[in-house]
Amino acid sequence: MKNFLGCVFLAVIGLVLAACSQSPAISETDAQTHGNGATDTETVEDLDTHLNILYWQEPSTLNPFLSGGTKDIEAASMILEPLANYDENAKMVPTLAVEIPSQENGGINDDYTSITWKLRPDVVWSDGTPFTADDVVFTWQYCTHEEFGCSVSNYFTDVESVTAVDPHTVRIVFTRTTPHPYGPFVGSLVPIIQKEQFKDCLGLRAQECTEQNFGPIGTGPFKVKEFRANDVVHYVANESYREEGKPFFRTATIKAGGDATSAARAVLETGEFDYAWNLQVEPEILDNMTKAGKGRILFGFGSLVERIIVNLTNADSSLGPDRRSQYLDGTNPHPFLSELAVRKALSLAIDRSVLVETGYGDGGRPTCNVVVLPEEYYSDANEECKTQDIEGAKKLLDDAGWVPGRDGIREKDGIRLSILYQTSTNSVRQGNQAFIKQMWDQIGVETELRNIDGSVFFGGDAASPDTYYKFFADVQMYTSNFDGEDPTQYLRGWRCSEMPNPDKSWVGSNIPRACSEEYDNLVEKLSMVADREERIEIVKTLNDMVVQNYWEIPLVHRARVSAATNSLMGVELNGWDSELWNVENWHR
Amino acid sequence: MLKYLSRRLLFAIPTLIAISFVLFALLDLAPSDPTGSLPITIPPEVRQEIRESLGLDEPFLIRYVKWMNQFFINEPLNLIDKILDPNDTTPSSRLRVLSWQQRSPVVDLIVERIPQTLWVVGFSYLVGILIALPIGVISAYKQYSWFDQIGTFISMVGFSVPTFFTGILAITIFSVALSWLPSVYDTTHEVTDFSSLWFQIKQMAMPVLVLAFYNAAQLSRFMRASVLENLNLDYVRTARAKGLKDRAILIGHILRNSMIPVVTMIALGVPTIFGGAIVTEQIFRVNGLGALLIDGIQAADIPLVQTLTFVFAVLIVLFNLVADVLYGILDPRIRYS
Numbered sequence: 001m002k003n004f005l006g007c008v009f010l011a012v013i014g015l016v017l018a019a020c021s022q023s024p025a026i027s028e029t030d031a032q033t034h035g036n037g038a039t040d041t042e043t044v045e046d047l048d049t050h051l052n053i054l055y056w057q058e059p060s061t062l063n064p065f066l067s068g069g070t071k072d073i074e075a076a077s078m079i080l081e082p083l084a085n086y087d088e089n090a091k092m093v094p095t096l097a098v099e100i101p102s103q104e105n106g107g108i109n110d111d112y113t114s115i116t117w118k119l120r121p122d123v124v125w126s127d128g129t130p131f132t133a134d135d136v137v138f139t140w141q142y143c144t145h146e147e148f149g150c151s152v153s154n155y156f157t158d159v160e161s162v163t164a165v166d167p168h169t170v171r172i173v174f175t176r177t178t179p180h181p182y183g184p185f186v187g188s189l190v191p192i193i194q195k196e197q198f199k200d201c202l203g204l205r206a207q208e209c210t211e212q213n214f215g216p217i218g219t220g221p222f223k224v225k226e227f228r229a230n231d232v233v234h235y236v237a238n239e240s241y242r243e244e245g246k247p248f249f250r251t252a253t254i255k256a257g258g259d260a261t262s263a264a265r266a267v268l269e270t271g272e273f274d275y276a277w278n279l280q281v282e283p284e285i286l287d288n289m290t291k292a293g294k295g296r297i298l299f300g301f302g303s304l305v306e307r308i309i310v311n312l313t314n315a316d317s318s319l320g321p322d323r324r325s326q327y328l329d330g331t332n333p334h335p336f337l338s339e340l341a342v343r344k345a346l347s348l349a350i351d352r353s354v355l356v357e358t359g360y361g362d363g364g365r366p367t368c369n370v371v372v373l374p375e376e377y378y379s380d381a382n383e384e385c386k387t388q389d390i391e392g393a394k395k396l397l398d399d400a401g402w403v404p405g406r407d408g409i410r411e412k413d414g415i416r417l418s419i420l421y422q423t424s425t426n427s428v429r430q431g432n433q434a435f436i437k438q439m440w441d442q443i444g445v446e447t448e449l450r451n452i453d454g455s456v457f458f459g460g461d462a463a464s465p466d467t468y469y470k471f472f473a474d475v476q477m478y479t480s481n482f483d484g485e486d487p488t489q490y491l492r493g494w495r496c497s498e499m500p501n502p503d504k505s506w507v508g509s510n511i512p513r514a515c516s517e518e519y520d521n522l523v524e525k526l527s528m529v530a531d532r533e534e535r536i537e538i539v540k541t542l543n544d545m546v547v548q549n550y551w552e553i554p555l556v557h558r559a560r561v562s563a564a565t566n567s568l569m570g571v572e573l574n575g576w577d578s579e580l581w582n583v584e585n586w587h588r
Numbered sequence: 589m590l591k592y593l594s595r596r597l598l599f600a601i602p603t604l605i606a607i608s609f610v611l612f613a614l615l616d617l618a619p620s621d622p623t624g625s626l627p628i629t630i631p632p633e634v635r636q637e638i639r640e641s642l643g644l645d646e647p648f649l650i651r652y653v654k655w656m657n658q659f660f661i662n663e664p665l666n667l668i669d670k671i672l673d674p675n676d677t678t679p680s681s682r683l684r685v686l687s688w689q690q691r692s693p694v695v696d697l698i699v700e701r702i703p704q705t706l707w708v709v710g711f712s713y714l715v716g717i718l719i720a721l722p723i724g725v726i727s728a729y730k731q732y733s734w735f736d737q738i739g740t741f742i743s744m745v746g747f748s749v750p751t752f753f754t755g756i757l758a759i760t761i762f763s764v765a766l767s768w769l770p771s772v773y774d775t776t777h778e779v780t781d782f783s784s785l786w787f788q789i790k791q792m793a794m795p796v797l798v799l800a801f802y803n804a805a806q807l808s809r810f811m812r813a814s815v816l817e818n819l820n821l822d823y824v825r826t827a828r829a830k831g832l833k834d835r836a837i838l839i840g841h842i843l844r845n846s847m848i849p850v851v852t853m854i855a856l857g858v859p860t861i862f863g864g865a866i867v868t869e870q871i872f873r874v875n876g877l878g879a880l881l882i883d884g885i886q887a888a889d890i891p892l893v894q895t896l897t898f899v900f901a902v903l904i905v906l907f908n909l910v911a912d913v914l915y916g917i918l919d920p921r922i923r924y925s
Contacts (some may be wrong), residue, residue: 005809022676045874054772057625058875058883060689060690060883060887061689061690061692063691066691067626068622068623068625068626068688068689068887069625069626073627147641149637149638149639149641149642150634150637151626151630151634151638152630152634153634153637154630154631154633154634154660157804176804183897188673189627202780204641205689207641207686207691208683208686210690210691210693210696213690213691213692220803222599226776228700228775228776228875229687229689229690229692229697229700229702230689230690230875230880230883231701231775231875231879232695232774232775232776234776255772255774255873256873256875256903257869257870257873257874257875258772258870258871259870260871262756262771262871264760264770265759265771266772268763270763270764270770270771272760272770272771272772273772276792292764320744326771391602391886408754446615454624454625455620455621455624455625455886455887456620456624457624458618458621458625458628459620459621459623459888460623460624460632460636460639461619461620461621462637464619464621465618467619467621469632470789478628480628480629481628481629482627482629483627486819489629489631490629498631503638507632507633507635507636508632509631509632516790530604534830546847547912
């Protein structure tokens with residue numbers, strides 16, 4: 001009998017052990033199939049020469065053109081480089097180019113239809129082969145292949161051709177006048193890939209090139225040693241990197257997983273990691289963690305603005321799908337948000353400093369503009385919104401005929417000021433939402449709050465009623481920004497023609513459904529004018545039109561927030577490019 | 589027995605096909621979007637092109653049939669190719685199930701994730717069983733003793749306190765305050781010598797114990813109930829009347845009988861090992877199958893989620909069968925024909 005019992009125990013244990021004992025065998029074959037030069041014995045890295053980075057969102061691929069989010073682009077930016085990067089002040093700095101082309105140095109032609117980049121002659125790929133203009137031309141062909149679905153193909157919409165003038169000169173010709181021709185190949189979103197490595201990966205084949213996508217050959221300071229999708233990337237220094245003695249770290253790791261709070265803890269409290277990316281956590285929590293004295297919080301201000309978007313069309317749920325939140329040539333206005341006084345009152349009632357203090361700390365500043373940086377574009381015309389003015393808001397509504405009803409909620413002609421306010425699920429946003437609800441309560445506006453998971457809210461599923469494009473709510477809140485230092489494309493988003501509607505599968509960037517002929521004409525002019533001073537004036541005017549018409553109510557100019565351990569030096573947190581843009585200069 | 593087995597296996601096929609269809613339909617109805625986490629500056633038209641390149645514009649049934657073809661025909665054929673000629677590294681012409689996030693074969697991703705899941709979740713299951721069984725037996729044998737009371741209290745705590753609490757508590761104590769254990773699991777660590785083994789033990793300690801605590805709590809209650817039920821049965825009285833010692837009765841008679849339902853439960857729980865522990869894996873960044881699944885769901889990676897959940901379904905059906913067979917072996921009164 002005892003023997004039998006032993007058998008039962010052994011059987012159970014054996015079952016689980018059998019499962020466990022498989023694992024070493026699998027991991028061995030793993031290392032082999034993944035290749036990338038992974039060594040069998042992992043030596044414990046020397047702390048002084050190893051850089052440990054934590055990204056709580058997981059890099060899924062190292063090919064930025066197939067990327068599903070910023071995390072992939074940044075992990076790839078340690079390997080792949082563009083012709084020029086943006087520094088922390090949004091100034092372009094040449095990376096693979098010798099200099100930034102301009103009309104003065106002959107890099108841009110007189111009518112702004114072509115730009116000529118001179119490439120550095122001394123650059124080699126990490127496999128030792130020279131970097132040439134052919135690689136740049138190939139990258140353009142790769143991304144614009146019609147069957148591909150390149151995530152940055154918008155950078156090439158106006159590009160007619162990219163040609164190699166000689167091995168170290170590239171000319172990009174545009175189909176129309178492009179006063180700011182620095183879109184293609186500037187910034188880590190659009191780096192150069194090696195022609196030799198990717199030549200068989202065009203179009204639909206791109207998806208099957210796993211080896212290339214997981215281990216691109218680059219010109220950057222590091223190269224891939226091992227990549228495990230959504231888990232970890234091991235890098236080693238690129239010996240053929242063009243700057244002697246750099247990068248200072250010999251090896252690096254990006255570990256992924258978990259959430260922002262625990263990522264902050266791993267740098268600030270346990271000190272296991274040197275750098276943690278994107279920590280949108282309440283400032284109070286971060287402040288408590290820094291008390292451990294192991295690390296510091298970094299802020300990088302770029303063009304990110306958290307704002308409330310006002311729906312100018314009627315989003316009433318009783319309307320059918322053919323009318324709800326659609327402009328329909330102006331025949332479907334919002335019952336009360338189409339009134340300027342109401343929109344203005346909503347903005348006046350908000351105390352932006354409270355939102356900053358509770359949700360952003362030093363990582364945010366109250367703002368009244370949708371274009372906040374670079375500084376020369378900043379309009380001074382809207383500063384009064386920074387101080388809350390409840391009485392002024394009440395007066396505006398009184399004058400417009402909105403009077404408090406029996407329950408304190410204002411109404412006019414049977415219409416109540418009752419707002420459905422949606423945002424993406426995120427504790428900072430939801431905190432702000434609750435504060436704004438209280439502020440609007442004070443002026444007699446009733447608010448119903450709603451939050452939607454980010455992957456649904458920011459997704460474009462035309463069948464889902466919950467995307468920010470469809471905007472089946474009265475107001476919604478999120479952050480938007482523009483790439484690079486030029487806001488033209490961003491400002492073009494508020495043109496009448498950009499409104500989402502069912503004919504366009506509900507995609508479009510004019511989310512408030514605002515339409516002004518004056519705005520459209522001015523934004524067209526911006527696309528044609530090359531004179532810097534004049535461009536700045538137009539940008540300011542366009543910004544003022546958006547915010548003074550209260551199509552959008554800017555709230556907070558947000559910084560990127562990351563954490564670094566005390567001993568890590570050389571980090572310049574950049575709000576305009578990859579956070580790892582100058583990783584070759586990082587050191588202890 | 590063989591006949592019974594083959595009949596059960598045959599019945600499993602339509603069940604699994606139905607499951608795969610329901611899974612696919614559910615995922616298709618879900619409103620998330622694979623381009624949802626792209627930077628907001630990427631214009632909607634580009635997102636639309638990306639969705640088209642993923643095949644999302646095709647009708648539901650065509651996508652389902654494509655997935656069936658890739659999973660049931662291409663993947664096994666690829667596996668056979670690989671077994672026959674392991675040195676052949678040229679990519680095969682048969683289209684495998686490709687994930688949308690990584691654009692790489694889903695099956696390779698799963699294989700990559702299995703080791704850490706088995707090490708951490710599997711080991712915690714084992715530790716859980718080893719703790720639970722003795723506690724359950726002793727608690728029942730000495731019902732209402734101080735041991736039983738404490739055991740009951742601890743299992744209640746273990747059962748009702750979620751792992752996201754115990755996990756963070758453990759990190760706060762052992763990583764933040766004492767700096768004894770790492771809070772982040774290194775999946776690429778390989779055990780080659782004593783010091784690397786020690787590191788492996790250290791990094792496994794917290795996730796394994798947190799999970800084992802939870803598993804043990806459940807199982808020990810079950811074991812206790814099962815032993816209690818047997819304690820008052822006639823055959824126990826007969827054994828006592830024969831003059832057998834308590835220990836002999838407990839180990840020789842009661843334990844065997846009360847193990848029958850417990851073994852079934854243990855076998856049924858094995859698929860959950862492969863399912864990973866979503867919450868615990870996230871907290872300690874173990875990045876096993878559970879983390880893969882949750883990433884896939886968040887990124888609307890339908891091929892990945894579909895394949896992974898389907899593999900879980902297969903395992904559950906399979907281990908149900910294993911449990912039934914074990915039942916027959918343990919209890920001679922049950923015979924399948």
